[in-house]
Amino acid sequence: MRSKSLVLAALAASTLALSACGSAAPAQPAAAPVAQDAPRDQAMDHSAMGDMGGMHHGSGGVELWAVQSGPLGTIVTNADGHVLHRFDGDSASPSTSTCTDTCAAQWPPVLLEDGTQPELLGVDPTKVGVLARPDGTKQVTLAGWPLYMYAQDDGSLTTTAGQGTDGKWFAVAPDGTKAVTPA
Template structure:
């Protein structure tokens, strides 16, 4: 193994870009069928009032429906895109639809946000 001057294996330099390309979510089976969940297994949602590639959930809405934020250095790939929010932050979208969590979901597998106000829906692959 090649070691760099500051003690990190050369492989660490190769892994960082690969990790940045990893999808920000995965699929899981639920009572609603196959859905998208974040790395902790929490259900992701879409909002009918969003436009393709644009989030319309800000301020109080975003406090209840936290956006799935994109880490610095994250890269879009395939159906996964990164959009800029009104506050300047960046969030993930799938197939053009911005993705959110629901503050009232307590544990992985909860889908309590589905159907809220008839405008929130579990995100599906």
């Protein structure tokens, strides 16, 4: 709970500092339509999630937050600071998850309960979707890529735990691309 409070405080301070800069740029880019491959990749219904300066309130206990990580730049985490990853063995078009059984024990999928929506901060809601996994659960996607956590991530945001594992696992940036470890 303490780490969640620290993350929230840091995010609030960053948001306040950025909003005080007086940038003439719009707060969020114009939303583009999401390409969907129904029924496997379903875009989230964001009509109930009002625009609050980049923060969208969901109802499912799942959080996707864009945060600054020293080693990886801006990445997506959950509210507890655990870095979210994408797997090159999956597909974004159509959204397909191939990490099951033993793989899913090491790389737990980010799951969403039926009828719920994630809370977003700094993540474009038009890029967030959901796919049906082989076991019937609903996995959250970003730009079509299924999202996972790394079981050994300590939530500190100071390490690159999981980054580049087997040359196929990468922290995900807010636009769904791979986060790149600076040279």
